[in-house]
Amino acid sequence: MERTYIKDLGKSEGQEVVIKGWVDVRRDQGKLVFFDFRDMSGKVQGVILPNQTEAHEVAKDVRPEWVLEVRGKVNKRPEKNVQADKQNGDIELEILGIKVLASAKELPFSSDADLNLDTLLDYRPLTLRRDREQNIFRAQNVIMQAYREYLDRQGFTEFQAPRIVGDDAEGGAGIFKIEYLYGHPAYLSTSPQLYKQMMTGVFERVYTTGPQFRAEKHATSRHLNELTMLDFEMAFVNDHTDVMKMISGTLRHIALTLQEKAKNELAYFKVEATMAPEIFPSMKLREAQELIKKETGKDCTNEPDLEPEDERWLCEYANKNLNSDFIIITHYPTSKRPFYTMDDPEDPGFTKSFDVLFRGVEIVSGSQRVHEYEMLIEKMKSKGLDPEKFSFYLMAFKYGLAPHGGIGLGLERLTEKFLGIENVKEATLFPRDINRIDSLLSK
Ligand code: ATP
Numbered sequence: 001m002e003r004t005y006i007k008d009l010g011k012s013e014g015q016e017v018v019i020k021g022w023v024d025v026r027r028d029q030g031k032l033v034f035f036d037f038r039d040m041s042g043k044v045q046g047v048i049l050p051n052q053t054e055a056h057e058v059a060k061d062v063r064p065e066w067v068l069e070v071r072g073k074v075n076k077r078p079e080k081n082v083q084a085d086k087q088n089g090d091i092e093l094e095i096l097g098i099k100v101l102a103s104a105k106e107l108p109f110s111s112d113a114d115l116n117l118d119t120l121l122d123y124r125p126l127t128l129r130r131d132r133e134q135n136i137f138r139a140q141n142v143i144m145q146a147y148r149e150y151l152d153r154q155g156f157t158e159f160q161a162p163r164i165v166g167d168d169a170e171g172g173a174g175i176f177k178i179e180y181l182y183g184h185p186a187y188l189s190t191s192p193q194l195y196k197q198m199m200t201g202v203f204e205r206v207y208t209t210g211p212q213f214r215a216e217k218h219a220t221s222r223h224l225n226e227l228t229m230l231d232f233e234m235a236f237v238n239d240h241t242d243v244m245k246m247i248s249g250t251l252r253h254i255a256l257t258l259q260e261k262a263k264n265e266l267a268y269f270k271v272e273a274t275m276a277p278e279i280f281p282s283m284k285l286r287e288a289q290e291l292i293k294k295e296t297g298k299d300c301t302n303e304p305d306l307e308p309e310d311e312r313w314l315c316e317y318a319n320k321n322l323n324s325d326f327i328i329i330t331h332y333p334t335s336k337r338p339f340y341t342m343d344d345p346e347d348p349g350f351t352k353s354f355d356v357l358f359r360g361v362e363i364v365s366g367s368q369r370v371h372e373y374e375m376l377i378e379k380m381k382s383k384g385l386d387p388e389k390f391s392f393y394l395m396a397f398k399y400g401l402a403p404h405g406g407i408g409l410g411l412e413r414l415t416e417k418f419l420g421i422e423n424v425k426e427a428t429l430f431p432r433d434i435n436r437i438d439s440l441l442s443k
């Protein structure tokens with residue numbers, strides 16, 4: 001008999017079916033044995049009635065995580081047992097036969113408990129099977145699809161950036177050194193920045209997604225050492241505000257797509273609908289600092305950057321006063337931004353750069369980039385970088401790049417904030433941090 005997916009069982013009421021999947025929960029009640037079964041499409045309750053001696057015999061050792069092929073009859077549940085809010089809450093599978101496809105050891109944690117972060121990560125191949133984790137990564141998948149969908153519609157071309165690089169692009173973020181062939185040093189990229197820019201000379205509008213590496217010893221709830229960056233870069237911009245429009249549109253599309261395609265996942269985390277206007281509200285860094293001073297008394301007006309508590313305050317302000325869960329802060333000082341960032345001639349010392357803050361944290365950095373060859377070389381020198389080392393990248397500029405700008409967005413932080421979870425590591429399948437690469441480094 002052909003396999004029926006669990007989500008489709010309701011259509012087979014009164015019929016015999018075969019399902020394949022895992023045991024989620026086992027409950028023994030006198031002579032009845034109940035199971036919740038799980039496959040890629042959902043869950044259903046099954047029961048072995050007392051007269052099914054053969055099935056009882058096979059089932060006697062079966063525990064959570066055993067993989068089974070189950071033959072059974074789909075029955076309507078008596079009215080009093082219907083659980084209307086649950087998938088398959090109105091039916092039950094009367095088990096007629098069980099074939100064991102794989103046995104499983106007893107789980108090292110209680111599957112319905114609230115697990116702490118260490119346990120979640122220590123047993124990652126198993127904890128990922130839980131409802132909560134499945135919901136996180138299903139929602140993340142929708143975010144990825146929506147990101148691609150929006151930019152595809154805007155005429156962007158996706159490309160694959162290399163991850164092994166000859167030098168440090170940002171000159172700021174910590175970088176992992178690796179040993180390349182013949183003893184040559186090489187590095188793991190911290191951002192696809194330079195390649196995106198070169199690619200604007202090819203396709204004008206490009207985006208790329210994938211892992212980037214930061215060799216920083218952070219112990220925060222928002223930093224990973226390997227993250228997934230969603231980057232885009234677009235040519236023929238007038239200035240950074242064109243990029244701000246594009247990222248507003250992208251994030252709004254992601255928010256709306258989640259509300260449509262990840263309804264259950266959002267409901268699981270009980271998050272409020274995201275307020276994402278067509279163009280996100282924005283203010284200059286200096287204006288934001290003045291606002292903080294005026295409203296809270298905290299004077300950060302001479303600081304070159306926002307502290308985490310400032311970012312949280314600004315997001316609460318936007319949520320309460322600007323009908324937006326996103327706020328864009330522009331014009332960070334030249335000293336704080338990478339060499340490829342365009343200065344604003346109308347605001348000396350400040351750049352045509354911005355960060356997007358979402359529910360208390362920076363999720364995006366972007367800017368208009370320097371596209372003139374001579375100016376770029378000057379900017380590199382002023383940051384203490386050797387243009388010789390960038391000759392490959394500079395070739396693109398020497399031979400004409402259009403005015404352009406773009407952004408980098410962290411997928412894990414975005415997922416975390418959309419779902420209202422606590423730590424970016426929970427929104428990462430297999431996080432790399434100061435303590436672990438899968439297992440603890442100290443082991
Ligand atoms: P932060 O100041 O929060 O450390 P950053 O300014 O160094 O971040 P960028 O280099 O601007 O980060 O990277 C662009 C985006 O990539 C960030 O806005 C964030 O969403 C994400 N990101 C950067 N570094 C990390 C990291 N270590 N862990 C998780 N996400 C990150």
Ligand code: MG
Nearest residue numbers: 355362364365
């Ligand atoms: Mg940044």
